[in-house]
Amino acid sequence: MKVEQVAIRTSYFSIAGNALLALAKALAGFFGNSFALIADAIESLTDVFSSTLVLLGLRYASKPADDNHPYGHGRIEPLVTFAVVGFLIISATVIAYEAIQNIGTPHETPKAWTLIVLGVIILWKEASFQIVLRRSKTTNSSSLKADAWHHRSDAITSVAAFVGITFAIVMGEGYETADDWAALFATVIILYNAFRIFRPALGELMDENTYEELTDEVRQISMSVHDVEGTEKCFVRKVGLQYQIDLHIRVDGALTVKRGHDIAHEVKDTLKAKLPQLANVHIHVEPTWEG
Structure with missing residues (x-):
């Protein structure tokens, strides 16, 4: 199978997985009183859009060279990666804003069963990260690598939510905002990963000698x-x-x-x-x- 086909199929895998997880997280967060899970759902929703963008970019990049593009259409790859980084920054900003709003608003302690949902999500997102990262190395795709780190960021926010909810449940009254603080902390990790994705894509666009x-x-x-x-x-x-x-x-x-x-x-x-x-x-x- 050609590397282009492998990359495109991997993008479909990311889109389907992120869409299902966004729905599951939103429902669990709403009924389980957990903003950290809702924040997770927001990031998964942006993942759907960014993965779709990666898919469109890969399809365009796989077009053969022509008179106007004698070196092919591959330069779209780092540009798509920049767009994915933009989605990460937007999702981190939204999560941080909502978390700060919730910290100042009294609310119920998250339900204990949300931890089971988070446990499944963490395992799935880490597995997705490993699969997509391995495919990105096989295909030499910077945009797939960015998509892989999107999965890892999602796993990290889920881990932060798991810790926050556990703390809120164990400590009891007065610690209901623990999962909101966890969501806020997760935004720092997301922004760090955004930089890690952005830097090599910039080097690729600038023809840096890194090979x-x-x-x-x-x-x-x-x-x-x-x-x-x-x-x-x-x-x-x-x-x-x-x-x-x-x-x-x-x-x-x-x-x-x-x-x-x-x-x-x-x-x-x-x-x-x-x-x-x-x-x-x-x-x-x-x-x-x-x-």
């Missing part, structure tokens, strides 16, 4: 091609789910132009065969002269 492991692989594979005497410059940039390579190789300066051309094509074909994540490889041939 040392892939660069080493490209050099080693190139050196395995007959008549390649060495490598010089090697620039890597990520475009969507794939990478663009600019590589300088050194060959014997006494070889014919045709032979140098053939070597360059052999290096390119070898790299693309062994590293399927490469979209395009541009080879520049440098001559080596004895003496």
